[in-house]
Amino acid sequence: MYYLTKELFFPPVETASPEGIVAVGGDLSPERLLLAYKSGIFPWFEDDEPILWWSPPERMVLFFEDLKISKSMRNIINQNKFKVTFNTSFREVILNCKKISRKDQPGTWITDNMVEAYCKLHELGVAKSVEVWYNDELVGGLYGVDLGHIFCGESMFSKVSNASKIAFIALAKQLEMANYRLLDCQVYNDHLASLGCVEIEREDFMMVLNTNISI
Structure with missing residues (x-):
């Protein structure tokens, strides 16, 4: 296990543990976060844990041609009951993601x-x-x-x-x-799979990330 110091550095994702942990510790500075994402790594940890940096062996992604929109x-969407905006209420969105109750999850990994x-x-x-929005109330979103x-x-x-499906579909279309290559969704869940997301090998994800080409 690699323990980060103050140095702005991440080890190669190929050195990750079998479950996908690349490193432990460090900080959440903008510089380190941006380096992490550019390196195929993201933070994911509970409030009482050290910062854990992940690059799972399989990555959940959406290729836009695979987007599934059911008839219902x-x-x-065609009823236009909901209004979709981009980057107008970032803090409200992340705070709602933090507070929302999730099935089979006692708490949240989005710390203060x-x-x-x-x-x-x-x-x-970045x-x-x-x-x-529905009737001027924020009812769903993503970041x-x-x-x-x-x-x-x-x-x-x-x-x-x-509401979250509407946000996801609007983002995917935009x-x-x-001409983005894909939408990274990190790890598998049934909700994402129902929208057309699939798992790909970490090596394939890194190829798209590093070379800006489709696979």
């Missing part, structure tokens, strides 16, 4: 320090958000880190049914129009 979801760290990244134009050719999604929330 298309009907909801992480909130402030990503808000700093947002101020630098971290971005999608907001979903992540924008690398210019890959968007690394971090977390999303819904206060009403389908990224596709801007």
